[in-house]
Amino acid sequence: MKTESEIRKEILDLVHELYRIREQNKKFIPGKTRIHYSGRVFDEKEMKAAVDSVLDFWLTLGKRGREFIKDFTEYMGMKYGVVTNSGSSANLLALSALCSKNIRKPLRMGDEVITTALTFPTTLNPILQNGLTPVFVDVEEGTYNIDTEMIERAISQKTRAIFFAHTLGNPADMDKIMDIAGKYNLYVIEDTCDALDSRFKGKLCGTFGDMSTFSFYAAHHITMGEGGAVLTNNYELYKQVLSIRDWGRACFCQTGEENPSGACGHRFDYKFEGLPEGYDHKYVYSNVGYNLKPLDIQCAMGIEQLKKLPSFTERRKHNFNHLYNLFKKYESKFILPRWLKEAEPSWFALPLTIREDAGFTRxxxxxxxxxxxxxxxMLFAGNILKHPAYKNINCRIEGELNNTNAILERAFFIGVYPGLTEEMLDYMSSAVDEFMNLR
Ligand SMILES: Cc1ncc(COP(=O)(O)O)c(C=O)c1O
Known part of the structure; x- marks a missing residue:
């Protein structure tokens, strides 16, 4: 009879073989094969890691989750990390942690958070879901990032935080944002869902503010199918993020710990006012929480993806440069993306805005x-305030949202993801040249 490890090896070898066969049959046929704006880039290692995890059949968050978040937090050079089931969940957790009564200076209902209306919905939603008031400022033309000149003008007595995304991987001006935050004592949350491995002055995006959030959805810089993370250097905030992710419980031992007394050894040693002496800490609730955990299987893929991140970043930069040079020829028709001289973007995509007088429409x-x-x-919501769900939200708008509205009307993006080959880039170039030659 075969041993378990022999069976496992056979299964994993077959998975490898399956991957090889699929790869052999992959072929780009110009005009017939779809060129996606993004997608999963993986090899047999992710497939084997996922299957290996399924064979364990632990299923829920466990050792691979712990390994992934340790690796990811270390890669980012941060102290604490919490893995989540999506980037949207990461955003919800970050904002909810700032509202937790367990931190020294929590945000309270009606407090204001400065953000942009050019947004992915779930960057904005946690502000609303926590009863806070979003204050919208415009973005800049070409960088698509929050206009830092407008942030200071938008500050009122009630302003407590700045929550913004490094749009499409383009680093926002972190010097200015951190200066303003320091001056007015504001929390800063970086939505880094589209900007993993982008840098500002050589420092990784997502390492400047009080907290940062990441998405590992299939379209992003690394993927586990669905997934996300929150990072922070603040232990108080970390504990709330973990608690709110895990139903709001007070216990902050990682899930899947084997020791019956919890990893801390004190599961039955606490006394909380109103609760019986030694009430199981796992069932004491210190926050109004959710369950936003991913599966261990997802984290198994994440571990392998993270190892590939440097090569992915290189390829993203290569693809971006190729397509940027293509559109540079047609600068009179398109507003090209811009980035700060201190910035080193790992682009999620290449954004373009069609000029009003281009002679053709988006x-x-x-x-x-x-x-x-x-x-x-489209560049996400364009101006989210124009969307049906957001028409009557409680908010404040500082100044005009002229660039945001121009993006709503005339911007879009194309892919630069590592799955684009030279053949595809050449095909894209000749297609664009053909359109422009007809003008
Ligand atoms: C800037 C930004 N924030 C948050 C999210 C949400 O991430 P997820 O799709 O993992 O929920 C996205 C999604 O793509 C995004 O682009």
């Missing part, structure tokens, strides 16, 4: 690209 250009099977996407 709709026409996108329809053309899509007809050539080149995928495009």
């Amino acid at each position: 709709k026409e250009f996108i329809a053309y690209l899509e007809s050539k099977l080149i995928e495009t996407r």
